[in-house]
Amino acid sequence: MIRNSELWGGLFWLAIGAFVVWAGREMGLGRLHEPGPGFAFFWIGLLMSALSLGIVGQALVSGGPPLSSLWAGTRWGKVLVVTGLLLIYGVGFEAIGFIPCTLALLLVLMWFVDPVDWWLAPIIAVAATFGVWAAMTKWLKIQLPAGIMAGILG
Amino acid sequence: MDILAGLGQGFAVALQPINLLYCFIGVFIGTLVGVLPGIGPVSAMSLLLPVTLSGTPESGIIMMAGIYYGSMYGGSTTSILVNIPGEAASVVTCLDGHAMAKQGRAGPALGIAALGSFAAGTFAIVALMLVAPTLARVAIAFGPPEYFSLMVLGLTILSFLSQGSMAKALLMAAFGILLGLIGMDQITAQARLTFDRLELLDGIGLVPVVMGLFGVAEILSNLERELKREVIQARIGGLWPSLADWAAAKWAVLRGTVLGFFLGILPGGGAVIASFASYALEKKISRTPERFGKGAIEGVAGPEAANNAAAGGAFIPLMTLGIPPNVVMALLLGAFIIHGLQPGPLLMTQKPDLFWGIVASMYIGNAMLLVLNMPLIGMWVQVLKLPYRVLFPLILMFCVVGVFASGNAVFDVFVMVMFGVLGYLMRKFGYEPAPLVLAFVLGPMLENNLRKSLILSHGDFTIFIERPISATCLVLAAVALAAPLLPALARRRARVAMDQT
Numbered sequence: 273m274i275r276n277s278e279l280w281g282g283l284f285w286l287a288i289g290a291f292v293v294w295a296g297r298e299m300g301l302g303r304l305h306e307p308g309p310g311f312a313f314f315w316i317g318l319l320m321s322a323l324s325l326g327i328v329g330q331a332l333v334s335g336g337p338p339l340s341s342l343w344a345g346t347r348w349g350k351v352l353v354v355t356g357l358l359l360i361y362g363v364g365f366e367a368i369g370f371i372p373c374t375l376a377l378l379l380v381l382m383w384f385v386d387p388v389d390w391w392l393a394p395i396i397a398v399a400a401t402f403g404v405w406a407a408m409t410k411w412l413k414i415q416l417p418a419g420i421m422a423g424i425l426g
Numbered sequence: 427m428d429i430l431a432g433l434g435q436g437f438a439v440a441l442q443p444i445n446l447l448y449c450f451i452g453v454f455i456g457t458l459v460g461v462l463p464g465i466g467p468v469s470a471m472s473l474l475l476p477v478t479l480s481g482t483p484e485s486g487i488i489m490m491a492g493i494y495y496g497s498m499y500g501g502s503t504t505s506i507l508v509n510i511p512g513e514a515a516s517v518v519t520c521l522d523g524h525a526m527a528k529q530g531r532a533g534p535a536l537g538i539a540a541l542g543s544f545a546a547g548t549f550a551i552v553a554l555m556l557v558a559p560t561l562a563r564v565a566i567a568f569g570p571p572e573y574f575s576l577m578v579l580g581l582t583i584l585s586f587l588s589q590g591s592m593a594k595a596l597l598m599a600a601f602g603i604l605l606g607l608i609g610m611d612q613i614t615a616q617a618r619l620t621f622d623r624l625e626l627l628d629g630i631g632l633v634p635v636v637m638g639l640f641g642v643a644e645i646l647s648n649l650e651r652e653l654k655r656e657v658i659q660a661r662i663g664g665l666w667p668s669l670a671d672w673a674a675a676k677w678a679v680l681r682g683t684v685l686g687f688f689l690g691i692l693p694g695g696g697a698v699i700a701s702f703a704s705y706a707l708e709k710k711i712s713r714t715p716e717r718f719g720k721g722a723i724e725g726v727a728g729p730e731a732a733n734n735a736a737a738g739g740a741f742i743p744l745m746t747l748g749i750p751p752n753v754v755m756a757l758l759l760g761a762f763i764i765h766g767l768q769p770g771p772l773l774m775t776q777k778p779d780l781f782w783g784i785v786a787s788m789y790i791g792n793a794m795l796l797v798l799n800m801p802l803i804g805m806w807v808q809v810l811k812l813p814y815r816v817l818f819p820l821i822l823m824f825c826v827v828g829v830f831a832s833g834n835a836v837f838d839v840f841v842m843v844m845f846g847v848l849g850y851l852m853r854k855f856g857y858e859p860a861p862l863v864l865a866f867v868l869g870p871m872l873e874n875n876l877r878k879s880l881i882l883s884h885g886d887f888t889i890f891i892e893r894p895i896s897a898t899c900l901v902l903a904a905v906a907l908a909a910p911l912l913p914a915l916a917r918r919r920a921r922v923a924m925d926q927t
Contacts, residue, residue, distance in 0.1 A: 285601070305883075308614070309613070309614050311877070312876065312877075313618065316604050320601065343650075343854075358642070358822070361826065362836055378820075381819040382816070388816055400820055400823060404823065416827070
């Protein structure tokens with residue numbers, strides 16, 4: 273039972289529902305003829321809690337697939353790596369700049385995460401990065417962070 | 427006469443060179459994302475939402491609309507040639523389309539899909555043109571209770587038609603409303619669930635949420651399993667269907683068109699449902715249902731016509747009531763709002779050039795699509811041969827750039843990654859993202875209309891059942907909610923859900 277994925281899913285949403293009920297009350301429910309800012313939150317939180325309890329109840333009665341089966345035979349490591357890379361990319365995006373960050377991201381993805389021919393990766397990475405940078409900044413006039421290349425790019 | 431004058435005004439707008447260019451870009455990108463598995467119209471539209479800022483509202487919305495109906499055309503190519511649907515509305519086309527391709531009849535399958543889509547798309551535009559002005563006049567009488575109940579109905583139907591558990595779909599809709607309400611309260615200006623983050627005072631952006639749930643989550647899901655694509659290698663040959671093909675397909679196209687159009691108008695309905703309903707209908711009324719799944723041309727013609735007609739029909743609730751019936755229309759609503767426009771009954775009178783310009787551009791876009799899909803099919807086949815390991819890093823890059831450009835804030839990139847992981851886990855645990863996104867867009871309107879209704883009625887909830895339109899919507903929503911409790915309806919719903927998986 274403790275490994276039941278449906279149960280854990282239901283409990284997760286139950287916790288969010290309960291938090292929203294509490295937050296709604298804190299914001300102020302107001303009165304029926306003049307609902308306050310927390311009115312909708314409170315009722316939505318109650319609805320979420322009720323639906324989650326239904327899912328938890330169903331999981332307790334009928335069971336569900338074990339958590340481990342959801343990832344059995346999958347390449348889940350790639351998911352973790354890509355998520356991590358995106359977070360690192362986000363951290364460096366403004367300080368280091370769009371061009372170096374994007375070049376690095378594309379090269380790592382195409383060399384190590386799901387490899388393509390080693391000579392093809394830099395061609396695609398350079399063409400895509402500079403192509404997008406030119407289209408965004410020159411054509412669409414949308415500024416992307418220059419970062420460490422601010423001096424070169426002007 | 428008003429309609430003809432309006433249409434004339436619309437063509438004057440749509441035929442401006444810049445709008446023709448945007449229309450072409452829209453249908454081209456739409457066909458491309460329809461062809462490519464792993465990126466759909468929702469991701470493409472949210473990606474390009476910031477781009478619409480650089481032009482006039484007409485140009486931006488014409489392009490966004492083009493992406494939507496263009497993707498309906500392009501989706502069939504992948505279904506027929508690779509047996510992988512380019513987007514959800516073409517799932518059912520795989521069954522008979524790919525079977526035809528394996529029998530060496532890929533040409534007629536692609537041809538009937540393109541011609542059926544063109545016929546249905548054109549019908550939907552004519553119907554949109556005729557129905558929208560009348561509905562807009564009726565919609566002027568809508569007050570807050572009617573809007574509230576209509577939105578409740580839309581969310582309930584979408585949850586009813588979602589795959590798998592209805593409780594999970596409703597839960598996602600509730601969570602979507604909650605996310606939509608984060609930020610400053612419209613009435614009291616009180617910060618709500620912002621956790622002292624200045625970036626959240628204006629609420630969570632639509633683009634990072636959609637790009638995360640549909641773009642990043644799709645990539646993460648695809649990465650963990652090997653995507654095997656086997657493009658039909660044989661020569662595609664003549665695309666023009668034979669006389670016998672026409673005879674077999676013509677009624678399927680007609681039925682698919684009418685059915686798809688009406689399912690497209692329904693709140694919560696859309697192209698996916700329409701294509702499945704059309705396939706089921708064709709199989710049911712066929713004298714030789716055993717041919718379905720083995721290369722029956724009706725199984726391609728009907729659903730392809732239906733999904734295109736539904737794509738056209740879906741514009742009606744958005745343009746006349748200001749309520750998006752599905753996720754794609756919710757994004758289009760976002761495009762209107764970015765430009766300071768509010769679609770609804772007054773759009774036709776206050777901005778007739780915009781309304782009729784969009785309608786006229788759809789005629790032009792449909793003709794462009796026929797040209798793109800018939801002679802250029804070879805080019806799309808080449809695109810299909812691009813390996814996913816080359817595509818996904820580029821899609822990720824476009825996601826990041828699109829999200830950053832939408833708000834000029836790195837915070838949005840983190841929001842996108844967070845929703846990407848959430849969307850990936852939601853797929854794993856069987857929770858659908860579509861009700862969440864539609865509810866996210868409708869959330870603020872829903873709350874606003876609820877509060878206004880209660881203020882109007884001095885806190886009396888009977889205001890929602892005293893008004894006929896509102897009461898009808900709520901009764902229909904209650905029927906949809908009670909449906910899983912009725913064995914016959916529950917079985918039918920389960921069958922639809924199973925068909926979709």
